[in-house]
Amino acid sequence: MKNLLILVVLLLAGCQEASKFQDDQLLGTWNLVAWKDLTNDKTIDANVEFKFEADSRYVGTYGSTSENGKFWISGDNLHTVEDGKAEKKVKIEKLENDTLIFGMNRAGNVEQMILVKAN
Numbered sequence: 001m002k003n004l005l006i007l008v009v010l011l012l013a014g015c016q017e018a019s020k021f022q023d024d025q026l027l028g029t030w031n032l033v034a035w036k037d038l039t040n041d042k043t044i045d046a047n048v049e050f051k052f053e054a055d056s057r058y059v060g061t062y063g064s065t066s067e068n069g070k071f072w073i074s075g076d077n078l079h080t081v082e083d084g085k086a087e088k089k090v091k092i093e094k095l096e097n098d099t100l101i102f103g104m105n106r107a108g109n110v111e112q113m114i115l116v117k118a119n
Helices: 002-014
Strands: 028-037 048-052 059-060 065-074 077-083 088-095 098-106 110-118
Touching: 048 110
Parallel strands: none
Antiparallel strands: 028 048, 028 110, 048 059, 059 065, 065 077, 077 088, 088 098, 098 110
C-alpha cells in the first residue's frame, strides 16, 4: 500500500504541466497597444497597464479602475488573484522581450490583448 501511494504521488508530480514562460519574463510595466474582440471583429478602445513585481504581486489598471493582487504562470497561462477576489486565468500567446499577447474568453467573446513593455 505504501509503495502504491508513493507511485501515485510520483505520477501526479510528473503530470504537472511545465511552464512555457517564467514569472521573471513578466516583470516590469506593460502598456496596451491593441485590444481586439476577435469574435465580433471589433477593436476595444481602452487604457490598460499592468505592473508585475519580483515579489509576485501585480497592479492592473483599466482606465480609472485598478486591481492589486498576486500572480504566477503555469503552463502557458497567467493566473491572477486580486486581493479578496477569485482567481482569473488568461492564456499567454506570446511573451518575448518587449511583447506580451494575452488570449482571453470574456463572456463568450474571444479577445486578444497586445501589450508592449515600457522603457
